[in-house]
Amino acid sequence: MATIYEVSKLAGVSLATVSRVMNNNANVSDRTRQKVTAAMQELGYRPNSIAQSLASNCSNSVGLLVSELQGPFYGPMMSGIENAFRSQGKHVIIAAGHSDAQREQQGIEFLISRNCDALILHVEAISDDYLITLSKDKIPFVLINRYIPELADRCITLNNQLGGYLASKHILEHGHKNIAYISGPLWKKDAQDRLAGHKQALTEYQLDFDEALFYQGNFMEDSGYQGFKQLYQSPKPFTALICANDEMATGAMAIARELAIQLPEQLSVIGFDNVFFTRHTYPKLSTINYPIHDMGRMAADWILANVYNKNTVPLQTLFEPTLVARQSVIAIK
Amino acid sequence: MATIYEVSKLAGVSLATVSRVMNNNANVSDRTRQKVTAAMQELGYRPNSIAQSLASNCSNSVGLLVSELQGPFYGPMMSGIENAFRSQGKHVIIAAGHSDAQREQQGIEFLISRNCDALILHVEAISDDYLITLSKDKIPFVLINRYIPELADRCITLNNQLGGYLASKHILEHGHKNIAYISGPLWKKDAQDRLAGHKQALTEYQLDFDEALFYQGNFMEDSGYQGFKQLYQSPKPFTALICANDEMATGAMAIARELAIQLPEQLSVIGFDNVFFTRHTYPKLSTINYPIHDMGRMAADWILANVYNKNTVPLQTLFEPTLVARQSVIAIK
DNA sequence: TTGAAAGCGTTACCAA
DNA sequence: TTGGTAACGCTTTCAA
Numbered sequence: 001m002a003t004i005y006e007v008s009k010l011a012g013v014s015l016a017t018v019s020r021v022m023n024n025n026a027n028v029s030d031r032t033r034q035k036v037t038a039a040m041q042e043l044g045y046r047p048n049s050i051a052q053s054l055a056s057n058c059s060n061s062v063g064l065l066v067s068e069l070q071g072p073f074y075g076p077m078m079s080g081i082e083n084a085f086r087s088q089g090k091h092v093i094i095a096a097g098h099s100d101a102q103r104e105q106q107g108i109e110f111l112i113s114r115n116c117d118a119l120i121l122h123v124e125a126i127s128d129d130y131l132i133t134l135s136k137d138k139i140p141f142v143l144i145n146r147y148i149p150e151l152a153d154r155c156i157t158l159n160n161q162l163g164g165y166l167a168s169k170h171i172l173e174h175g176h177k178n179i180a181y182i183s184g185p186l187w188k189k190d191a192q193d194r195l196a197g198h199k200q201a202l203t204e205y206q207l208d209f210d211e212a213l214f215y216q217g218n219f220m221e222d223s224g225y226q227g228f229k230q231l232y233q234s235p236k237p238f239t240a241l242i243c244a245n246d247e248m249a250t251g252a253m254a255i256a257r258e259l260a261i262q263l264p265e266q267l268s269v270i271g272f273d274n275v276f277f278t279r280h281t282y283p284k285l286s287t288i289n290y291p292i293h294d295m296g297r298m299a300a301d302w303i304l305a306n307v308y309n310k311n312t313v314p315l316q317t318l319f320e321p322t323l324v325a326r327q328s329v330i331a332i333k
Numbered sequence: 334m335a336t337i338y339e340v341s342k343l344a345g346v347s348l349a350t351v352s353r354v355m356n357n358n359a360n361v362s363d364r365t366r367q368k369v370t371a372a373m374q375e376l377g378y379r380p381n382s383i384a385q386s387l388a389s390n391c392s393n394s395v396g397l398l399v400s401e402l403q404g405p406f407y408g409p410m411m412s413g414i415e416n417a418f419r420s421q422g423k424h425v426i427i428a429a430g431h432s433d434a435q436r437e438q439q440g441i442e443f444l445i446s447r448n449c450d451a452l453i454l455h456v457e458a459i460s461d462d463y464l465i466t467l468s469k470d471k472i473p474f475v476l477i478n479r480y481i482p483e484l485a486d487r488c489i490t491l492n493n494q495l496g497g498y499l500a501s502k503h504i505l506e507h508g509h510k511n512i513a514y515i516s517g518p519l520w521k522k523d524a525q526d527r528l529a530g531h532k533q534a535l536t537e538y539q540l541d542f543d544e545a546l547f548y549q550g551n552f553m554e555d556s557g558y559q560g561f562k563q564l565y566q567s568p569k570p571f572t573a574l575i576c577a578n579d580e581m582a583t584g585a586m587a588i589a590r591e592l593a594i595q596l597p598e599q600l601s602v603i604g605f606d607n608v609f610f611t612r613h614t615y616p617k618l619s620t621i622n623y624p625i626h627d628m629g630r631m632a633a634d635w636i637l638a639n640v641y642n643k644n645t646v647p648l649q650t651l652f653e654p655t656l657v658a659r660q661s662v663i664a665i666k
Numbered sequence: 667t668t669g670a671a672a673g674c675g676t677t678a679c680c681a682a
Numbered sequence: 683t684t685g686g687t688a689a690c691g692c693t694t695t696c697a698a
Contacts, residue, residue, distance in 0.1 A: 003691055011662030014669045021695060026385050027667060050386045051691035054674050059383060061426075072610075082402055091447050092525040096415055114394075114424050115383050222610075257395075257615065272352075277405075277610040279554075279582045282590065296543055320482045325568045335674055347685040354676060360683055384675030387690050 002043035011039035022047055033290030053115070060090050062303055063119045069097045070143060071218060072246075072275035074293065076124070077144070080296035081120060088116075088304060101125035112139060120144065120299045124188060142299045142308050154302065156295050156317050161191045163288040163321035164197025167242055167270050170286065170323055171204045175332040176240035176268060180213040182227040182252060184244040191219070194244045194272060212236045217248050224251025232288045233258065238333050239267065246271035246278050246287055259318075268329040272321075283327040291319050335376035340557045344372035355380055367400045368369050386448070387405070393423050395636055396444030396452045400432045405608035406510075406625060408456070410477070413463040413629035421637060423450075434458035445472055453477065453632045457521060473538075478523060487635065489650050491629050493523045495656035496621045497530025500575055503619065503656055506539045508665040509573035509601060513546040515560040515585060527577045527605060545569045550581050557584025561602060565592065572600065572665050579604035579611050579620055586614060601662040616660035624652050650660050 006016045013032060013049035020028050021036045028036075039045075051114055053059040058333040064081060066074045076095070085092050104126040110150055118143035123131075134141065135151055142154045171179055179252050181198055184191030199209050212234050217223030224243055228251070231238070243249035249271035253263060261267050264283050271278060271287040298319075301312040341351045346365060353361050354369045359658050372378075376661040384532075386392040397414060399407045411427070418425050426447055430437035437459040444452055452474035456464075467474065468484055475487045504512055516529055517524030532542050545567050550556030557576055563585070564571070576582035582604030586596060594600050597616050604611060604620040611618040632650075 015692080016671095016694080017667085017674060020694040023693085029667060034668080041684075046446060048387075048448065048691050049446060050383060050392060051470055051674090052693075053383045054387050055691075056380075057674070057693090064656075068408075070408030072405070075401075075408060078427070078669085079402040079429065082427060086428060091426050091428075091443070092413070094427050095419060095424075096412065096416060110419060110424070113379060113382060115381065158546060254613075268676090276403075277613055280587075280610055282615040318567055338675075347689090348676080349678080349685060350683085353684090355675085362683060365683080381675050384690090385677075387692085388675075388677040390677090390690070 001048070004045075006043055006048070007036065007039045007045050010043060011035045028326050032328035050177075059115045059117055061093055061114065061116050062090055062300075063093050063095065063114065063116035063309075065095050065097050065104065065107045065111060065119065065126060066122045066315075067097055069094065069096050072277055073273060076276075077122070077296035079262070080293040081300045082298050084300035084304065085140055088302075088308070095121055097125075099124045100103045102125070102196050105130065108134070110152070116146040118142075118303045120204045120296075120303070122146075140327060142302045144295055144299055146190065150223040155319065156299050156302070158190075158290055158295070158321055160193035160321070161197040161200070163272060163290070164244075164302060165201045166197070166321060166323045167200035167272060167288050168198045169204075170325065170329060171240045171242060171268060171270060172201060172331055174240075174268065176331075177207060178213070178236065178238040179191045179207075179239045180215070180228075180231045180238040181282075182215045182217045182224055182231070182241065182243045184217060184219040184248075188219075191244055198242060199206070206263070213238055217244070219245050221247045221251035221254075224248030224253075225255045226251075228252040228255045232256075240266060240329070243269065243271050246273045246275050246285060249285055249287070249328075250277070250281060253285075264328050268301065269331055274324050277322075278326070282326070285326050286326045286329045289324050290332075291321075295319055334381070335378040337378075337380070338374055340369065340372045340378050343376060344368045346357075359420055377631045379562060383409045391400045391449045392450055394447065394449050395423055395633075395640075396426050396441075396449035398428050398430050398437065398440045398452065399455045399459060400430055401522050406606060407619065409609075409626040410455070410629035413626040414633045415436065417630050417633035417637065423478060423637075423641070430456055432457045432530060434460070438463065440526075441467070445470075451636045453636065455479075455631075473636070477628055477632055480522065486650065489632050489635070489652070491523075491623055491628070491652050491654055492652070493526035494530040494533070496605060497527035497577075497625070498529070498534045499654060499656045500527075500605060500621050501534035502537075503662060504573045504575060504601060504603060505540075506635070507532055507573075507601065507662055510540060510665075511546070511569065511571040512540075512573045513548070513571040514556055515536060515548045515550045515564070515574065515576045515581050517552040517581075518551060519549055521552075524577055531575060543569065543623075546571055550577070552580060554580045554584040554587075555661050556587065557581030557586075558588045559584075561585040561588045565589075571663070574602045576602065576604050579606045579608045579618060579639065581618070582618055582661075583610070583614060586618075596606055596646050597661050597663045601665075603662055607657050610661070611657075614661070619659045619662045620657050622655045626652075628652055 008015050095107040099105045104123045122144045145154045145158050147157045210306045215227035274287045274289040304310040305312045341348050388462045428440040430440045437456045455477045477489050480488045480490045548560035607620045607622040637643040638645045
């Protein structure tokens with residue numbers, strides 16, 4: 001591989017000059033620039049990005065930590081992020097944290113050891129304290145789907161409470177009064193907020209929240225399955241079910257069908273997230289849109305602006321969910 | 334950040350010695366090793382991986398090019414790969430090629446410019462010739478889901494023909510005789526092979542392949558939808574539908590339902606790939622399992638063995654599909 | 667506008 | 683078993 005040294009020799013200029021035309025930075029005369037460019041072409045020169053990183057103290061890489069590489073939620077987020085960075089010549093290094101505090105921490109350390117210029121973190125289990133401490137290090141990072149007051153400006157979040165409210169309101173508007181709710185694990189802030197939104201809507205409609213119609217799941221399909229089974233066995237009847245995410249809604253629909261419940265005639269169901277497979281369920285699942293792709297893009301923009309000093313779109317940290325009404329919610333008879 | 338130099342000073346040894354204990358390579362006396370380790374600890378020393386890369390001419394990074402970061406297929410593959418590498422201290426840089434020749438090529442060049450030690454490529458549009466030429470460069474790579482005779486030892490593939498055969502046989506065993514087929518784009522080898530397997534099964538059952546019951550889709554959901562619509566309008570009746578992947582099967586099921594066709598009573602459907610959402614369809618989709626996670630892992634193992642000289646599991650390049658019988662295929666009445 | 671030279675933080679070779 | 687020192691391929695002052 002040709003080096004900058006060979007280019008400079010062939011072009012009859014100094015290293016510094018070659019470096020300048022590469023970064024088309026300083027003032028280089030047209031004539032010189034041409035000579036250098038020609039030499040590069042002739043040698044098929046490609047700058048060594050590692051050497052550039054070492055000399056400039058900038059690796060042009062950003063670390064991305066997600067809970068899972070698979071599953072419907074993170075794909076669109078990664079996609080938005082990769083896109084934004086690649087067009088700017090930055091690359092993204094991925095790691096999975098598996099919603100486990102220790103593995104998340106290992107992931108972060110791994111990414112740091114890779115000399116990333118910045119981090120995008122979708123972490124769930126790691127403590128606020130750890131992140132606050134981390135923010136005192138020199139490595140910049142942005143948080144997706146997590147709000148820590150001390151780090152407010154780098155938290156890109158969804159208004160989960162509003163989402164929960166919209167879901168419940170949609171159900172309530174269809175005349176349902178006996179509504180079951182399967183939540184996410186309540187140690188997670190988003191699960192809490194979605195539930196809070198639900199309660200808010202209930203209050204608005206002068207309905208009481210009924211513990212007997214509540215089940216705490218873990219955001220995974222199977223807990224929707226188990227949750228529904230349990231709720232169904234309770235003496236309380238209900239005509240609608242709100243699930244705090246689409247995966248649990250899918251699990252619930254599966255068991256409902258096994259129990260020979262007609263959907264949506266006998267039971268209206270609504271999910272949350274609007275992952276792509278909600279289009280594949282039958283009936284098509286009504287849900288709340290989580291603009292995760294855009295939020296990923298925004299995280300990338302934040303870093304482009306704050307770390308790489310690029311001009312980007314105006315930064316935004318709070319995103320709004322919207323209702324996606326499909327066919328799984330119908331008016332009560 | 335502490336450097337190796339400060340460590341050497343604090344420990345009272347040379348740079349070389351510190352480097353040795355880091356790579357716990359050469360013969361270092363216990364006493365010296367201890368001193369150095371203590372010094373590292375005291376300074377909170379972390380090696381600079383960029384400098385290591387430059388000096389050792391090894392970036393410890395491998396590039397991963399997939400068609401899409403989102404969608405159900407690539408997640409499990411990326412997951413298998415990331416896992417295998419991280420446990421070995423390698424990191425993976427991702428890029429998307431979007432099934433477009435030019436973007437795939439740009440992706441490869443981008444990854445090369447990042448000084449990856451090796452590449453894992455899931456490319457569809459780029460030509461064999463390009464890849465053969467690339468193989469003459471010094472950068473090693475392995476191909477997933479693509480077979481090029483000249484590069485046979487680095488092609489990790491599925492026996493797609495067998496898969497197509499299994500799918501059709503499953504349908505045939507249930508007594509169906511009028512079978513429609515929605516294929517992938519036939520410029521893709523996997524689409525061809527799956528179709529060939531279908532024809533093979535047909536022959537075995539002494540049935541003719543009927544052009545009127547064939548539609549060429551593009552592996553995307555909507556082409557399943559459109560394909561079914563068209564097939565259904567043709568005068569030929571059919572009792573079973575084979576789709577060359579699960580996404581198209583989902584699209585087909587959606588329109589079938591719109592047309593008030595009872596599934597699976599009036600129409601049996603089988604897909605291909607066994608992506609996770611096949612569990613969410615109704616009826617649950619029978620399909621052919623594509624062990625993409627394992628194949629990703631194997632690609633990683635190949636690189637670990639051939640590029641990083643690690644001992645791994647025995648290498649395997651050809652994988653076998655298996656039938657996953659669920660509820661979308663029933664015997665003809 | 668250009669060049670010389672000192673880094674950047676390691677590894678790896680050659681001596682001792 | 684250790685140390686000295688030249689790479690690795692660039693960027694970035696500082697001078698000219």
